[in-house]
Amino acid sequence: MARTPHEKRRALIAGAGIGGLAAALALSRAGFEVDIFERAATLDEAGAGVQIPPNASGILADLGVLHRLNNKALEPERLLVRSGASGAELMTMPLGREARLRWDNPMLVAHRADLQTALLEAVSEDRNIHLALDATITGLENTSSGVTLQLQMEGEEQECTGDLLVGADGAHSIVRRLAKLGIAAGFSGRVAWRAIIPVQDAPAFARAPETALWLGAKTHLVHYPLRGGSIVNIVAIAEGEWRGGDENFWATPGDARDVLHAFRHWDISARKLLEAVTDWRRWPLLDAAALPRWSQGAVTLLGDAAHPMLPFFAQGGAQAIEDAGALGAAFMPRGWQEVSIVRGLANYERTRHARATRIQTASRKQGMIYHLSGPAALVRDIGMRALPPEMVMARFDWLYEDQRGAFFT
Secondary structure (H helix, E strand, O other): OOOEEEEOOOEEEOOOOOOHHHHHHHHOOEEOOOOEEEEOOOOOOOOOEEEOHHHHHHHHOOOOOOHHOOOOOOOOHHHHHHHHEOOOOEEEEEOOHHHHHHHHHOOEEEEEEHHHHHHHHHHHOOOOHHHHHEEEEEEEEOOEEEEEEEEEOOOEEEEEEEEEEEEEEOOOOHHHHHHOOOOOOOEEEEEEEEEEEEEHHHHHOOOOOEEEHHHEEEEEEEEEEOOOOOOEEEEEEEEEOOOOOOOOOOOOOHHHHHHHHHHHHHHHOHHHHOOOOEEEEEEEEEEOOHHHHEEEEEEEEEEEOOOOHHHHHHOOHHHHHHHHHHHHOOOEEOOOEEOHHHHHHHHHHHHHHHHHHHHHHHHHHHHHHHHHOOOHHHHHHHHHHHHHHHHHHHHHHHOOOHHHHHHHH
16 A cells, blocks of 8 residues: 555554554554544443453553542552351452562552543544444455455445554454455353442442452452542342343343342342342353454454453453553654564464463353352352452463553554
8 A cells, every 4th residue: 555755554443442452552643643433423431340350451551541540540448358148258359558668569450431531632632543433344345455344334435545453343353354364252151240339239348349249159240439539330140141132242131130130149238239229231242262263354353243252250351451552562663663563463373372362261161160059169168258458369370460561562
């Protein structure tokens, strides 16, 4: 694709979620003009809580995003693991200052809409980035020298050409399908319910500035406060069937009776928290085997489009942010020399594929551990009680360590 000597290369991004917006910022820093195409007509507040672990918060700081969350994100003081059956404490891991000292970056929780807003603010201030809403990709022509997108936009068919296309369009990625990079993720056999309630409606234990994880047979529960402690985010996950319906992760209504039935044998404290919810949203948890490759020609994948993962390590958003940081780093000029698209995509995959695949696999195994029952659960609980906090933190070093140095190896 011919360019004038001073013309910037053009990156096209499908999807304006966390990964797509972060990738736009990273590629702009690497010298690209960036066009983002989002099929939604508006970017409304969506979802609920999202964890921003140390392996992601440092990258957000580099991209000029983290400081925009200063008054909105919360830094939990600890992780507390409890038994769903008895309510007993099983394990604690210090966070807050200890997490910063150990992993160089903070462990945060935020409302997903606040994180998206912070990313959008940074994108809107970058003159190299342009965002188009209500833009649906209908086709693409992909070669090693560039890509042409066919789009349904503003009520008519349009074409857009670029040097690179990034599919950041989620687990049901259109880009992945059109580029023939793999099949869609499938239902994992687990259903999640999300809710947010005013802090005054929550039991006292749920108001503490900490992340709480409860483990039960074929079920688990996570909750933590958000927005300065004014609301409480709740995620309840149980094994079961998906009875069809809208696969929009954040908009499908959930029936409170289903949640209470799934957790009917749990400790009364946890059930009181669940009973405080009047508005649930449900979605199927998706899983997929690791793709052998993420790139083809001038097209690559990022985030859930590349590696949909179960949420048992709370790394879905974090891995999309890691992808974005690595993608931008892969195209940073070496001296005065521009990195070719083919070489840049090879660098990106070399940096990210093995780690993302490892976390996909580990998340799947972690879910099995969380949902144990009978004697196996008893052995798990005894083992957790025996672990000192320092050893617990050490087990997360591989996950939370700062990845930015790896991007430039």
